[in-house]
Amino acid sequence: MMKNPSALLLAGLLALAGTAGLAQTADQPDMGRLFEKVNAVATQLQENLNGLEASIQASRDSIEKGGEVLDAMLESVRRVHASMAEDSEIWTELDALLKLWEERRKETLAKSESNPAFQPIAQAWQGRLDTGRQLRNQISTERANSLALMRAIESDRDIVLAYYELGQADKAIENLQKVSANLTSLNENMQVIVKTASDVQRMPIAQ
Amino acid sequence: MPDRFKPARVPLRLGLLCALLLSAPLWAQEGQYSTRNPNRSNPTLILEAEMSNIRASSAQLGARIQTAMEKLEEVARLTSEQEKEAQVDSLFFTLRDEVYGVLNKLDLNSDFADALNRAKEGTIVLKSWYERQPPDYPNREQSIAQLERAIQEYDIVEERLNQSRALAQEKLSTIMRQHRVILQEMKIGKVLEAIAAARSVVEGLNDITRAMAVVEQKTQQSLQASIPIAN
Numbered sequence: 313m314m315k316n317p318s319a320l321l322l323a324g325l326l327a328l329a330g331t332a333g334l335a336q337t338a339d340q341p342d343m344g345r346l347f348e349k350v351n352a353v354a355t356q357l358q359e360n361l362n363g364l365e366a367s368i369q370a371s372r373d374s375i376e377k378g379g380e381v382l383d384a385m386l387e388s389v390r391r392v393h394a395s396m397a398e399d400s401e402i403w404t405e406l407d408a409l410l411k412l413w414e415e416r417r418k419e420t421l422a423k424s425e426s427n428p429a430f431q432p433i434a435q436a437w438q439g440r441l442d443t444g445r446q447l448r449n450q451i452s453t454e455r456a457n458s459l460a461l462m463r464a465i466e467s468d469r470d471i472v473l474a475y476y477e478l479g480q481a482d483k484a485i486e487n488l489q490k491v492s493a494n495l496t497s498l499n500e501n502m503q504v505i506v507k508t509a510s511d512v513q514r515m516p517i518a519q
Numbered sequence: 520m521p522d523r524f525k526p527a528r529v530p531l532r533l534g535l536l537c538a539l540l541l542s543a544p545l546w547a548q549e550g551q552y553s554t555r556n557p558n559r560s561n562p563t564l565i566l567e568a569e570m571s572n573i574r575a576s577s578a579q580l581g582a583r584i585q586t587a588m589e590k591l592e593e594v595a596r597l598t599s600e601q602e603k604e605a606q607v608d609s610l611f612f613t614l615r616d617e618v619y620g621v622l623n624k625l626d627l628n629s630d631f632a633d634a635l636n637r638a639k640e641g642t643i644v645l646k647s648w649y650e651r652q653p654p655d656y657p658n659r660e661q662s663i664a665q666l667e668r669a670i671q672e673y674d675i676v677e678e679r680l681n682q683s684r685a686l687a688q689e690k691l692s693t694i695m696r697q698h699r700v701i702l703q704e705m706k707i708g709k710v711l712e713a714i715a716a717a718r719s720v721v722e723g724l725n726d727i728t729r730a731m732a733v734v735e736q737k738t739q740q741s742l743q744a745s746i747p748i749a750n
Contacts, residue, residue: 414626417688418619418622421688421691421692424692424695425615425695428695428696428699431692431695431696434688434692435688435692438684438685438688441684442681442685445677445681448632448636449636449674449677452636452639452640453639453640453643455640456639456640456641456643456644457643457647459640459644460643460644460646460647460648461647463644463647463648464647464651467651468651
């Protein structure tokens, strides 16, 4: 759930702006709800990163702590990946939204056949669809990056722990920091996704 | 040394993994995603099949454009004003439906869009695998560079697809707008002007077939680049 009150307020306002003029029902896909889900994943990832460097340094003398840090990082990446899998709520809701918008654009285009005043509205739907597709592409890339990182952590785990056992904590920590850098990059991409999701919401369609 | 650290086994494991990857470059994707549609299990095959659908749709549009141009020649030779109007009216409706069909093919909720995503995701995961290999791993650098190119090509396909969709929508609007204008011109006797304008609209639709050809070409390039170099 969203923990930042200002983000919650922003999401609320954007949801209102984004859905103005559209009759929403509980079953309909909703951009405000999607934004909240995306933002929750980003907030969680950001929280997981806070204090990570301190935990890495604190693990210097203990293989158990090193293993815990590695497992925590793996869990963070797993959560990001699971939240964006093809059967995730985020992905299915986004697909449903894009489908709905494509339908609306077609309906508006059909209306513009008899009334040209509908043409700019069809154009606005096209603009929203373009940004929505950009969001879809970014999420798909994040999904792949998180899967690649999961595999990297899993495959390097034994090596990192072996450095602890050999008494070469510097080498182990160097490896943990590499994973941490990848996690930071995943987090930066997540922030871009949140921004695009917010941009999609900001595009009102005049009815 | 603990059991979990057995360096001697690493090259063997890498060799096995590599063999798997080379025999099925998109293996990296298997089992990671839900299968809403079981036919989507191999993105490469789907992309190829979808490309042939898009090619067919483009060819059909090309044929309609050709027929429409011939029809306009015939219309110009007709003597009955009413008949001319009726023919132009019907021609515009046919073209409109054709472009709607193209737009449906290019829209997002299609197997093509899904397969494109999955092919790109598989390439990202594969590139990351090569990046984790030791520097002396055969063709490591070339494979990474090639897979990076493939990822960029997939992004270009995505961009071109968006442009084609926008273009198809723009042409639909032009057809609708000019349909009204042209019928109006015919009613007030400006038949030659009306036919010239109709010809221009029809010719403009070639932009869509050209854009679709670029999408197809770029998809082929991406598919070729996403196959790793054999060792």
